[in-house]
Every structure is written in structure tokens, then in C-alpha cells.
Amino acid sequence: MNKPHAVVPDVALESLDKDDPDLPASRPVSVQSVPEIPEYLRKVYTWAYLTPAYSRYLDTSLVVSAILWGNMNRLMRAGFSEFEPGQSVLQPACVYGSFSAHLAARLQPGGHLHVTDVAANQVEACRAKLTDYPNSLVGFADAAHPRDRDYDGVCCFFLLHEVPEDYKRRIVDSLLAATRPGGKTVFVDYHGPHWAHPLRPIMIVVWRLLEPYAIALSKNEIRSYASKDLADAFTWRKETYFGGLYQKVVAERRP
Numbered sequence: 001m002n003k004p005h006a007v008v009p010d011v012a013l014e015s016l017d018k019d020d021p022d023l024p025a026s027r028p029v030s031v032q033s034v035p036e037i038p039e040y041l042r043k044v045y046t047w048a049y050l051t052p053a054y055s056r057y058l059d060t061s062l063v064v065s066a067i068l069w070g071n072m073n074r075l076m077r078a079g080f081s082e083f084e085p086g087q088s089v090l091q092p093a094c095v096y097g098s099f100s101a102h103l104a105a106r107l108q109p110g111g112h113l114h115v116t117d118v119a120a121n122q123v124e125a126c127r128a129k130l131t132d133y134p135n136s137l138v139g140f141a142d143a144a145h146p147r148d149r150d151y152d153g154v155c156c157f158f159l160l161h162e163v164p165e166d167y168k169r170r171i172v173d174s175l176l177a178a179t180r181p182g183g184k185t186v187f188v189d190y191h192g193p194h195w196a197h198p199l200r201p202i203m204i205v206v207w208r209l210l211e212p213y214a215i216a217l218s219k220n221e222i223r224s225y226a227s228k229d230l231a232d233a234f235t236w237r238k239e240t241y242f243g244g245l246y247q248k249v250v251a252e253r254r255p
């Protein structure tokens with residue numbers, strides 16, 4: 001069967017232990033450079049993304065939905081509604097649960113999903129989830145690094161709030177630059193909740209304790225992270241959800 005991990009020449013696995021018995025026997029042998037794990041990810045999110053034992057438990061739609069106060073499906077739908085069957089779409093970081101499979105399904109027939117991440121265990125897990133979608137590729141890339149191709153769309157789901165400010169700028173520019181004229185870059189992420197939102201005090205504590213780079217998104221527009229030339233090449237719109245706690249920002253590249 002034409003599984004993604006059998007057809008993806010750009011998946012590199014040299015960062016994994018060569019004797020790891022859990023690796024699929026059909027793993028590709030070609031090697032592409034694996035990006036370094038960024039310092040913020042090691043410092044803040046090792047427990048969430050870099051520890052396979054925990055990741056296995058966290059990697060369910062139920063957990064993601066709980067973290068998002070029951071809004072996962074709504075936010076997924078909001079993001080996916082911007083894309084159409086037949087398009088080639090970049091997802092620049094893995095997402096727990098069935099997000100990538102739903103996005104891959106949305107692009108069928110004829111579309112392509114390209115998922116990238118910096119963490120080997122996340123790449124492996126995502127490849128396993130996309131075995132039914134042979135038009136999907138899962139590989140290594142740092143979302144802040146420039147891409148060498150244009151996509152019809154980019155779907156950046158809850159990545160920006162996990163990265164420091166300089167990284168937010170680099171990621172936003174890199175993803176905008178990877179979007180073809182007429183295409184869309186879509187960001188779904190946290191936003192500043194209304195002052196009377198009952199969850200606001202809880203979220204502020206959660207951000208302070210666990211997600212130190214998230215609070216900036218309650219103050220800054222995502223557009224403000226783009227360099228001026230790129231920002232001006234796009235039209236921007238924003239919608240908020242759940243009392244302003246979440247946002248979708250769509251940047252559409254002028255033809």
C-alpha cells in the first residue's frame with residue numbers, strides 16, 4: 001500500500017536511536033538535515049512534546065478538546081473552511097489528535113497535505129496517523145525557516161502561542177512567504193478574552209505558569225509580527241471565538 005512513510009523521501013530519522021524496535025520496518029533510508037530542537041521547546045515543552053511516554057497519552061482528540069475548553073471541533077472547522085479539495089496545504093507543526101487526518105480528508109480529492117515538525121517523535125506519530133492519506137507528506141522542518149516552494153494554503157494551528165516573540169516574527173514571515181499569490185495563510189490561536197470572560201483569570205494563570213509566550217497574543221495582532229513588505233502583500237481578516245479567547249486570522253495573498 002502506498003503509505004506516506006513509504007513515499008516521503010524527505011523524512012529524516014537519523015536523530016532517532018538506530019536500534020529503536022518501535023520504528024516501522026519500512027522507514028525510509030534517505031536522510032535530510034533535521035533541524036535543531038529550538039531552545040524554548042526544550043525549556044518549556046519537553047514534557048508535552050518531546051517525551052514520547054507523555055505524548056502517547058496527550059495525543060488524543062479528547063485531550064486537545066479539553067485543553068481548548070471543548071472548542072477543538074469548532075476551531076478546526078473554522079480553519080479548514082478556508083481550504084478546498086485539490087489544494088496543496090502546508091501544516092507547519094504537528095497537532096495532537098486527528099487534526100491532520102481531517103485536514104488531509106478536506107483536501108481530497110486531488111489535494112496534498114505537507115506536515116512538518118522539529119520533533120522526531122511528533123513526525124513519527126503524525127506519519128502513523130496519515131497512513132490512509134497517501135497524498136500526505138510528513139517531514140522535518142522548523143516553521144521559522146524559509147521554504148523553497150509556494151503552497152495554495154498554510155494552516156498554522158496553535159503554534160504561535162508556544163514560541164518567543166522573535167520566533168513568532170520569523171514563523172509568520174516564513175509562512176506568508178510560502179503562500180502563492182491568491183493563496184491563504186491561516187492562523188488559529190489564542191487571543192485576548194473579553195475582560196468579563198469567566199475563564200480569563202484561569203487562562204492568565206495557565207499562561208503565566210505553563211505557556212509563557214502565549215500572553216503576547218492577547219495584546220498583539222498576528223499581523224504585527226509580519227514584516228511590512230509581506231504584510232502589505234496580503235489582505236487580512238480576523239474572527240474571534242468563545243468570548244475572544246481564540247482567533248482565526250486569514251491572510252490572503254493578493255494575486
Ligand SMILES: C[S@@+](CC[C@H](N)C(=O)[O-])C[C@H]1O[C@@H](n2cnc3c(N)ncnc32)[C@H](O)[C@@H]1O
Pocket residue numbers: 038041049064092093094095096097116117118119122141142143144157158159162163
Ligand atoms: C502546533 S503546536 C501545539 C498544538 C496543540 N497544542 C496540539 O498539539 O494539539 C505543537 C507542535 O509544534 C511543534 N513545534 C514547536 N516549535 C516548532 C517550530 N519552530 N517548528 C516546527 N514545529 C514546532 C512541536 O514539536 C509540537 O509537535
